[in-house]
Amino acid sequence: MTFLEQYREQYINQNIQFIVIDFDGQILESDQTFIKLGKGDFIYDIHPFFISYTSILESQEETVTYNCVHIEYQGKEFITDVKMIKKDSSILLVVYDLTDHYITYQNIAQARNESIINSELVVLRNLELEERERFKNAFIRNFSHELRNPLTGIISITNVIEGTNLTSEQLQMVNFLKESNSNLKLLLDDIMSLSMISSGKLQLRDKVFNLYDLLQLIEFTYKTKAAQKSLEFVLNYDKRVPKLVEGDRLRLFQIITNLLDNAFKFSINGKVVLDVQLNQKRANKVSLRFKVSDNGVGIPKEKITSIFESFTQLDATGKQQGSGLGLSIVKGLLELMDTTIRVESKVGEGSEFYFDLTLKYPLDLASKPIIIDTAKATSLSKMEGERKFKLLMVEDDERVQTVLFKALMDTNLFYIDLVNDGALVFEQVTNNAYDVILMDVDLPNIPGDHLTKLIRDFPFKNIKNIPIIGITANAFEEDINDYLNIGMNAVVPKPFDLQELIETVLKFLKK
Amino acid sequence: MQKSRKIVILGHFGVGKTSLIRRFVSDSFSDKYKVTIGVHITKKVVEISDDETISLIIWDLEGTDEVQMVRDAYLLGTHGVVFVFDVSRPSTFQGINEDLMIVAEKTPNTPLILVGNKIDLVINSELQGLLIENNIEANFLTSAKTGDSVNEMFTHLASLLNDLS
Numbered sequence: 001m002t003f004l005e006q007y008r009e010q011y012i013n014q015n016i017q018f019i020v021i022d023f024d025g026q027i028l029e030s031d032q033t034f035i036k037l038g039k040g041d042f043i044y045d046i047h048p049f050f051i052s053y054t055s056i057l058e059s060q061e062e063t064v065t066y067n068c069v070h071i072e073y074q075g076k077e078f079i080t081d082v083k084m085i086k087k088d089s090s091i092l093l094v095v096y097d098l099t100d101h102y103i104t105y106q107n108i109a110q111a112r113n114e115s116i117i118n119s120e121l122v123v124l125r126n127l128e129l130e131e132r133e134r135f136k137n138a139f140i141r142n143f144s145h146e147l148r149n150p151l152t153g154i155i156s157i158t159n160v161i162e163g164t165n166l167t168s169e170q171l172q173m174v175n176f177l178k179e180s181n182s183n184l185k186l187l188l189d190d191i192m193s194l195s196m197i198s199s200g201k202l203q204l205r206d207k208v209f210n211l212y213d214l215l216q217l218i219e220f221t222y223k224t225k226a227a228q229k230s231l232e233f234v235l236n237y238d239k240r241v242p243k244l245v246e247g248d249r250l251r252l253f254q255i256i257t258n259l260l261d262n263a264f265k266f267s268i269n270g271k272v273v274l275d276v277q278l279n280q281k282r283a284n285k286v287s288l289r290f291k292v293s294d295n296g297v298g299i300p301k302e303k304i305t306s307i308f309e310s311f312t313q314l315d316a317t318g319k320q321q322g323s324g325l326g327l328s329i330v331k332g333l334l335e336l337m338d339t340t341i342r343v344e345s346k347v348g349e350g351s352e353f354y355f356d357l358t359l360k361y362p363l364d365l366a367s368k369p370i371i372i373d374t375a376k377a378t379s380l381s382k383m384e385g386e387r388k389f390k391l392l393m394v395e396d397d398e399r400v401q402t403v404l405f406k407a408l409m410d411t412n413l414f415y416i417d418l419v420n421d422g423a424l425v426f427e428q429v430t431n432n433a434y435d436v437i438l439m440d441v442d443l444p445n446i447p448g449d450h451l452t453k454l455i456r457d458f459p460f461k462n463i464k465n466i467p468i469i470g471i472t473a474n475a476f477e478e479d480i481n482d483y484l485n486i487g488m489n490a491v492v493p494k495p496f497d498l499q500e501l502i503e504t505v506l507k508f509l510k511k
Numbered sequence: 512m513q514k515s516r517k518i519v520i521l522g523h524f525g526v527g528k529t530s531l532i533r534r535f536v537s538d539s540f541s542d543k544y545k546v547t548i549g550v551h552i553t554k555k556v557v558e559i560s561d562d563e564t565i566s567l568i569i570w571d572l573e574g575t576d577e578v579q580m581v582r583d584a585y586l587l588g589t590h591g592v593v594f595v596f597d598v599s600r601p602s603t604f605q606g607i608n609e610d611l612m613i614v615a616e617k618t619p620n621t622p623l624i625l626v627g628n629k630i631d632l633v634i635n636s637e638l639q640g641l642l643i644e645n646n647i648e649a650n651f652l653t654s655a656k657t658g659d660s661v662n663e664m665f666t667h668l669a670s671l672l673n674d675l676s
Contacts, residue, residue, distance in 0.1 A: 048554040048568050051515055055588030066584050068549020068573070079549065102548060110546040113524045113574075117544070120602055 015097035019043065020090050025053055028090060034097055035073050043093070047071050049082070053091055056084045068102055071095075079103070137199040141476065144192050148473035149397065151188065152495035155181045156403030159498055185495055190325040192475065193254070197332035201478055204336055208362060209249040211241065215276065218253070222260055222272070229264065232271035238278045242286055246360040251333050256290060258326040259353050263294035270295030270350070279356060286361050291354035298347040308341070389414050389435040389509050392428060394451070395471070396420040396443055400494075404438065407498045413506075422446030429455060434466050435509055441472040441483065448472075449486050456487035467508035471496065513556070515566035516672040517588055521581065521614060522595035523603040524574025527628040530655035531595065532571050535665045540656050547573050550585055557669040565673050567665065576602070578610045581617070591672050592623045593664070598641070598652070599632040607647055622671050626664055627652045 017033040021043050030037040035046065043050040049069055056064050066082045079102035083094040158181055162174050196202035219235040226233035256274065263272045272294045279287035299307060308331040327341075334341050334355050345351035391414045395401050401418060408414050419428050422443035429437070437455075441448040448470060458464040467489045472479065475493035483491045490504050520528040529547050533539055536555045551571040558564050572585055592614055596604040604627070614623060627647070630638060631654040642649060651664040 047552070049550075049552040051517070051568055052588060055517075059587060061587075064584050064587060066550070067582065070549060070551045106546060106548045109548055109573075113546050114544065117525045117600070120600055124600070 017095040017097075019093040019095065021053060021093065022090055023057060025050070033095075034078060035071075035095070047073065050093075053084060053093070056086050056091065062086050068098075068105075133198060137195045137201075140191055140195040144188055144195075144475070145473050147188055148475065148494045151181070151184060152473070153397070153399035153403075155185070155495045156407075156498065157399060160403055160406055181495075187325075190329060193329050194325050194332065196476060197329065197336065201476065202333075202336065203477060204248040204251060205477075206246050206248055206360075208244055208246045210243060211245050211276075212243045214249060214253060215274075218256060218260070218274065221257075222264075222274075225264060226272065229267075230269060231264065231267055234271055234273045235276075236273060237276040240278045240281075241276055241288060242281075242361040244362055245286065246362070247357070248337075251337075252357075255330050255333050255355075256292070258330045259292040262326055262353070263292050263296060263351070266296035266351075267294045268296070284360055284362070285358055287356055287358045289354060289356050291352055293350060293352040295350040298349055298351055299343065299345040300347055304343055304345065307343075388412075390433060391416050391505070392425075392432070392434045392437045393418045394420075394422070394425055394437060394443060394448065395440045397440070400440070400471075403498070404501075407502065408505075411502060420444075422448065422451055425451050426454065429463055429466070433462065436505055437466055437468045438505065439468050439470050439488070441470055441474060449483055449488075452483070452487045469501075469505055469508065471501075513564070513566045514673075514676065515554075515568050516590040516669070516676070517568045517570060518591040518593060518668060518672070519570040519572055519586060519589050519618075520593045520595060521572055521578065522574060523576050523597070523600075525600070526574065526595045526597040526603050527655045528574065528595050529571050531593075531626070531628060531653065531661055531664075532569055534655045534658055534661045536569070538658070540658075542656075547571055549573055555665075557666060559670055559673050563673070565669050567669055567672075578613045578617075583617070586618055589618050589621055590675075591668050592618055592621055593626055593668065594623060595626045595628050596647075596649075597629050598627040598638055599629050604645055604647060607645070622668065622675070624650045624664065624668055626650065628655060630654045630659060631656050 015033050017031055017035060019030040019037060020028045022028055025043045027037050027039055027041045027043055029039070037043075037046065043053065049066075049071060052066070062085065064084045066084075069080050069082050071078045071080055077099070078097050079099045081096040081098055083096075085092040085094070155178075158174060158177050162171075162178070166174065193202070215235060215237060219233070222233040260272060260274060272292070275289075275291040275293070277289045277291070279289055281287075308327050330353075331341050334357075337357060339355050339357055341353060341355050343351060343353050391408065393401070393404060393408070393416055395404065395418070401420070405416060405418065408416055417428060417432065417434075419425055420443075423445040425439075425446070439448040439452065443451070446454075452468050452470070455466065455468065456464055468487065470483045470488040470491040471494060472483065472491060473494045474480075480491045480493070489508050492501050492504055520532065522528055524546065525544060529545070529551070530540060532551075532553055533541070536553050550573065553569045553571065555567050555569065556564050557567055570585060570589075572581060575581060594607075594611060594614060596607055598604070607625075611623065611625065625648065627638075627642070627649040630652045633641075638652070641647075651660050651667075653660045653664055655661060
């Protein structure tokens, strides 16, 4: 039977009851189709709906139809349409029992409304989760900012202390302090990376870089580390891998080193292998497989998914070092790079972490295979004996001032002026010929980024072109990009390595 | 016939209109959502004072997100209107002031009470912020689930209608 036929049948076979009442609501006549009514009964005693007959008396309308009215009568519910027709001294009520028809409609409405409400709740729940995530990331951002300043002081002062006359016992304590500082800095960097990934603020910066140099650096670092742990570190690479590729060098380095650190953490003996193989080359794109394998403790099957969650450590005893963020960062970064981390592991035998990564490579330079070279060392001593440079240090934190001043003076390369207030910088710059400015961003009165903009807008070339190296605890990539866009030549995040800072300064000096 | 007054309960679907009536009439509550189609009519006698009662004929109307679509026949002879929204679902109160204007046009010279229901699902401080943010002046904030302010709301309306008659 078609829907139309069913519908027609419902109407043809419908139960219709006719009732005539007077203006007081007393029943004058009625058939007994489905509501049993006696003459003289009052219609409003049957069901409160029927009190509505009074409305038609007060209304100008001759006929009123009420659709889909639920009438409960003797324990049964009828869903009806009721037509009220006003006559001279009476009212005719026509009651259509359309229960079956309306129940079908009710089922449809139930499904529709539930679906809409559920969708709304999902949207609200997601909004709430996003809000929590935003709050969490803002908290981490502020927290890491607050930690960076004192940590810079601790690291720098530790370096200064290390350079003084110390007994062997004191030197040992300083080394412990340095190691703790370093661990704290790594942890802070990990937290920031994860926060940036989860807030969607981390942007990949694709540039052509030398993959060979990167692998060489990794090999050097981890061979040293392996020797300290009585492990073996092996780098295997496919000679067809292009030397120059285009991608985010820093993030690729972060991924590989996080995987290697993880492998080292869980290996007591045996070897850790980094394998870089070519999957395929097409046009100017190359697909590479990076694999880190170890002979470590291995991962139970049921824990493989959870190891990529933040703050998850396989070793529940907490004996292993680290924040438990490394693999989460790897997972997040690879997702940003449109690829996935995969794991194969056997308890007691070891693990393999691998991913495929497609990178562009410049065609004209790509044919050269990787060849291991000896490392080139940069040394400050090369600069010695050359002319001295005039440097303006703009920094209000006394600890940082002390450390920087001493380190810069030790190079014997600079005449240094110091300013600790943003409002004094402009006068200083216009009255002196500086070769370089070391500018903290958070300064009293006028912040460093604002000062940079003012200097860059200055009409005289000798002032507007002074190299400005920013120092900041706002180490998020977007902040650094902002400072670079304003006109800083380089930005060094706190806590900084003195050697690295000085090298950055030297890079912008005219020899 | 006892003095009776017809009130209609309006608002979007799923805001808890039926639950408010059930809490008021039979002091019960069910978490299970059952859609109302058309209209359910219930009667409850409310004591106004020691010697005065009024019979409320409560019309529980099918929820709709377009007040304009409410059938005129349902509103015929209405003495009071309760407009309900769900404090936990923004779609039920966004643009509520426009909805109220439409209701006022359809039921001129009729008392209208605005009720925010399901307050058990939100934190009070957030609720106050939300009302201010959306420029909502609710007369009652209720929870059909816990019974908070439900009787007060209906009794208040009954007194109001009694005074007007």
